[in-house]
Amino acid sequence: MKVFIVFAHPEPTKSLNGALLRTTVDELEAQGHEVQVSDLYAMKWKPQVDRDDFPHLQPDDRLRVAYASGTAYQTNTLTEDVKREQEKLLWADFVILQFPIWWYTMPAILTGWVDRLYSLGFAYGIGEHSDKHWGDRYGEGKMLGKRAMLLVTVTSWKEHYSARGINGPIDDVLFPINHGILFYPGFEVLPPHVVYQADRLEEADFGKTAEELLHRLRTLSDTKPIAFRRQNGGDYEIPTLMLKPGLEDASAKGFSLHSSKAEETRSSR
């Protein structure tokens, strides 16, 4: 398959993240897959959406990001860097976002990769928009048929991200990304691969960490995606997009309402 890895760490060679990236690329290529990597720092990726993203705007025009991105997408006037990344997404069968969790989300450079790539007409604002079908999103969209996965490092302990841990459960911390950024335009989302206590990891311990990652990479085709509910699949009232009563597991609440059989698919590492 065609694999697209988006890498967002400022130290490509001497970091744990750099070592995890090399392990991933080597393993996937050894399996016969074709791999492209976007190293956002090496590419000097521009993180912020601003007027420079929309050359068609006149100086006096009000910048409305959604509409400007839609016009630029439709008229093929998005900037070249954005077009190249959108092409890679369309090319890929499988997308990996790799990053260290900083302040409970992605580093700014990766947040800005999403902000700039996810144009109106590319990632949202697609398909029928009616009382029965609220756009092709959350399980439908241009990424339909592709899979995606997060590969992340955190400095905290695994317990701190457990069901009762102070940081919140890791699946909830990553829900806005897994559900709101990946599932939204149509990706099937595999459970994340999380490396805990990343800053305490000594080189001598890397073998075990690498083995765990290799195991994930060797079992990708057997890994069930997170069972997020499709927006237009019948589980939601439209247009309020509220989950219909009685569909959830007894214990589900908040983010966990939005996957079925939550106990089966929420990552248990």
Place this chain on the structure above:
Amino acid sequence: MKVFIVFAHPEPTKSLNGALLRTTVDELEAQGHEVQVSDLYAMKWKPQVDRDDFPHLQPDDRLRVAYASGTAYQTNTLTEDVKREQEKLLWADFVILQFPIWWYTMPAILTGWVDRLYSLGFAYGIGEHSDKHWGDRYGEGKMLGKRAMLLVTVTSWKEHYSARGINGPIDDVLFPINHGILFYPGFEVLPPHVVYQADRLEEADFGKTAEELLHRLRTLSDTKPIAFRRQNGGDYEIPTLMLKPGLEDASAKGFSLHSSKAEETRSSR
């Protein structure tokens, strides 16, 4: 009081966010408060953390962001733009982060404001670190005694962010910011002020939106903060930082475990 507003929108004059900012500044100044605004786009804020943030590093040094930021903070060699923003945080009694929610989090430019300001020794890595006290964080830290609040716009309907809405409850979507970025270094966090369906708002409707915001700004001193649990206040096992059994409301789960009397303080707009 001294109010510091961090504004992250690329259209300062003709946007709803611009109008909300002007309403906020005018009202707070009319109340006699001193107001500083950091307009991140106007400042051309650099979003990404990279080697340029740490001039003390030699070209061959491994870039470890946490340690590099700690050294730069302690030796007063952080870049001038970062130092200025840290000073504003220390100056303020009340901090407002204002932004449009893009892809379920902050725009990249604001994510990067946090990534670059929150140095080791400034926002974390402070205080006793033992089996009884896991650092001064989550309710303790340099921001102790200050309050903070999010002022955000979203394009979705309020129902889409309700308890059963497909985007997840707004309080959960904002939890990583309210709890992980504001409460973490010691802020008391007021419930967010959220403006829904922002892109459909016509100028004729701005009066009502402005009135709702003014009401919030005129009742700040009466507004109870979100009752997040203090990490070192006795509710958590240390060092696992897991909530002790039996403390939560019967219905609490996930993020909502980490505030007490959740029903009273979770925003009800």
